[in-house]
Every structure is written in C-alpha cells, then in structure tokens.
Amino acid sequence: MKIDIQEHKGIKVFALSGEIDMSSSPVLRSELMGLVSRKVPVVFVDFKDVSYIDSSGIATFVEGLKAMMPYGGRLKLLGVPAKIMEIFNFSKLDKVFEIYGNVEDAFKG
C-alpha cells in the first residue's frame, strides 16, 4: 500500500493505492490518527487505486471516523471500487460513512 497525502483546495486528501491489510493498516492508522489528533476538520480518502482491503483496514477508518465525530470532523471516502463497496455495504458501513464518487462530488457534499 502507498499513501500519498495531498492537499486539494485546502483539504487533506489521502490518495491510497495497492492493498490495505493487517501489514499495512498500522501505517495508515498512524497517518490518519495523526491528522485526527490535530483536529483536521475534513479528510478525503481516495480509494480509486485501492485493490484490496481487509477488516483491519476497515477498522482503521471506523476508528478514524469515531475519533473525528466529537469535534465535528468529516471523513469522506471517494472513488470506492465496486468490490470494496460491497464490503462496506455488507458491513452496513455504507450508512455510516460519507461516500462519494469523486473529489468534485465530495466537495459538493
């Protein structure tokens, strides 16, 4: 997994690529929780180039979201591939996360 942290119109965007699993999710967690601890108001996570995610990866985003809620932060997921969307749906997390098609939609939402 690779994490490219970009800034788009003042918003932090995590552009992820590759496989998110038990091996790589601790790195992702560290980066995400680093932003959350600074109370960054909005974080976009671009899944477009993510080929695989396991339960540890999902747990990382749930943890990030729950940590952002108390200060009103928003975690927006975008470009989620169909197979990964199926996992969010099955886990009923599609109703919990804000999920958008692309970065433009995420800005509007």
Next chain:
Amino acid sequence: MRLPKDSAVITIPSQPKYLCVVREAAARMADMGGFDASAVEDIRLAVDEACSNVIKYAYGGDGGKRITVRFRNTVAGFEALIEDSGPRTDPACLKGRDLDEVRPGGLGIHFIRRTFDVVAFDERKRNGNRLRLLKYRDRGHEDRHTGT
C-alpha cells in the same frame, strides 16, 4: 509427501507481511477451481481474515510461529484447512460483533462466514488448531464441471 489431486499446501511465518502470499495462493486455487471472479475475491478475503485471526488470537502476535494452509478443489467445492500450533481456540470466538454496532474490529469472522458454507474447527486435532473452510460450488457450475 504426496499431495491429493488438485491441491496445494503453503506454510507462512505468522507475520502480517506474509498474508499477501497466502491470500494470493487462495485466489489462484479458487480461480483454478472454476469459481467466478467475485467468488475468488471473496475467498481471497476470507482466507486472509482466517490467517489474520491466527496471528492475532492463536499466536497473540508472535511472529515466530507458522501457519499452514492446505487448499483443495473437489467436485463439491473449494476447501481450505488452516493449521496453527497455538492454544486451543474456543469455537465461540467464531462469532463476530453485531453488524449494527459501529466500532473497529469484529468484522473478520463475518467476512469468513459470508463466503464459506462450512466454518468449523477440527476437534480431532490434538495440538493447535485446524480450521476447516468449505465453499460449495453452485449447482450450475457442478453440472458444467461434470458434464451432467
């Protein structure tokens, strides 16, 4: 050691960085077994989750152990036997969290159960654990496979 027909055995160290090896093997075996792309991806994830659980729970994060996975394609379906040498696992742990509860963790077992028709520990194994995962073929595929 002779391997049964249409089977493969892989042993990995109990370290997360090797999970990609075992899940790739699972996906390749499922693909060779004639499962469709969606089922192959489900099998990839479910076998990965089962091995992750071995690392986390049976071995408590100890990376110095081994996990052996035996894959087999049969007319009935795809089977994976996941073996470890950790303390006996309580079968009650094969229950995940309520999916309506929003918290990190507890999803892996759901991913295993949604894919495999049989998820059970082999009670005959004396030392360690052997988890049996079996996914049946859909009837249509079996007909094509056997030419019936």
